[in-house]
Amino acid sequence: MNTPGTEFRLLGPLEVHDTRTGRHLPVPGARQRALLAVLLVEADRTVSVERLAEELWGDRPPRSAPNAVQAHIARLRKLLPPPTPEPPPTPGTGIVTTPGGYLLRLADATTDAQRFCLLSAEGRAVAATEPDRAVTLLSSALALWRGPALADCRSGPICTAEADRLEEHRLITLEAFYEARLRSARPDGITGELERLTDEHPLRERFYDLLMVALHRTERRGEALAVYERARHRLMAELGVEPGPSLRGRREALLRHEASLSPVRLWPGSRSDEDPYPPPYAPHATAETDELTRIGEHLAVLTRQLQQLTTRFEALTTHHPTPPDNPDHSHEERTAGHCGPIRGTEPPARK
Incomplete structure (x- = not known):
């Protein structure tokens, strides 16, 4: 397998794809797929055996877990290209044993998640000035998705958190895509698509917002007001x-x-031209940025779980409803400040 021709696909079931030959390289076994997924999520970072064991077996791993992890790593190494001996001018892709655990050196291999995030960031950056180009870029980003992220590797906390982050980023990209279409010369057919998205994501206010603008543009003001009531x-x-x-x-x-x-959404306390979601996977992150990112990622997952628990709690206590803390703020806006940036980024500094 040639390293520059390798793409790891996370936006759907896990796949290893040789772009040179067009072949999919099978990763047999659920635990081996989960193990590879964790190493990809933490690419170029050491992952301890304890964390790998938790991902594979939960909080009660068997006593043989370290040996089992080692055996799975050995099988994965037969699938992946071996690392180049140190010190090489350009180390190759492969799994490396470190004093603290194991590390997947990505090198020149790529992931579809990286491509998606970069296309999404580029599209959002030009949405205000070049909406037609933004539509093309964002459409290309969304076309990379083959289903729910890491669809067959979501049993452990690391992959579950990564899948949740990627799904949130997909929805952000969808919002930007439809905003760009409303700005562009290609708004046809948008109302039906936004109607479907409001049904699929009934608590996401931005889709209602964009649908109201789309209906207004087609002189359906009454229907737009009805969307607000819905x-x-x-x-x-x-x-x-x-x-x-x-x-x-x-x-x-x-x-x-x-x-x-205007389809532009003005976020409280932000400028209209400021992207509230800076480009992910930014290179050369500092150690402090890395730590902040990890904390933000955990908070994002906890926020999502809290939302789910709150909805379930209220469904079970319909006869004793709990008043909201602050009814003047939307569900999204109350939680937006607690959602950390996607891996490798931090919000731009204000001058």
């Missing part, structure tokens, strides 16, 4: 909160009969 009903029923300032502002603009509505 969003309000769902948010109140599921979470006990009113729509946030952005969605309420859109409704007020419609009631004022404003002739033109």
Whole structure:
């Protein structure tokens, strides 16, 4: 297998793809796939045997776990190209044993997650000035998805957290894609697609917001106002909160009969041209940035789990509803400040 021709695919079931020959290299066994997935998520970082064992067997690994991990690593090494002996000018892709555990050296191999994130970042960066180009870039990013991220490797905490982060980034990219389409000369057919997205993600206010703009653009103001009422009903029923300032502002603009509505969402405390989600997988992250990223990632997962638990709790206690902490903030806006950046990034410094 030639290293520059290797792509690891995480945006769907795990695959190892030789782009030179077009062949898919099979990774047999659920535990071997999970092990490779963890090493890919933590590429170029040492992962301890204890963390690998937890990913494969949960919080009660067998006594033979270290030996079993070693055996799985040996099998994976037969699939992956062996690392180049040190000190080489350019080390190759491969699994390296370190004093603290194991490390997957990515070298010149690529992942579809990296390509997705870079295309998404590039598309979002030009959305305001070159919306047609942004549509093309964001469409290419979304086309890389073959199903839920790490669909067959989500039994452990590391892969579950990574899959959740990638899914959130996919939704962010979808939002940017439809915003760019509303800015561009290609808005046809957008209302039906946004209707479907509001049904699939009923608590995500941005899709309602974009749908209201799309309906207004086609002179369907009454339907746009009905979308707001539908969003309000769902948010109140599921979470006990009113729509946030952005969605309420859109409704007020419609009631004022404003002739033109911009699809841009103004985040509280941010400039209209500022991307609240900076490009992921930025190179040369410092040690402090790396630590902050890890903390942010854990907070993102905990936030998502809290949302799920809150919804379930309220469903079980319908006869004793709990009043919301602050009904003036949307579900997304109350949690946005707690969602960490995607791996390798931090928000741009304000001057």
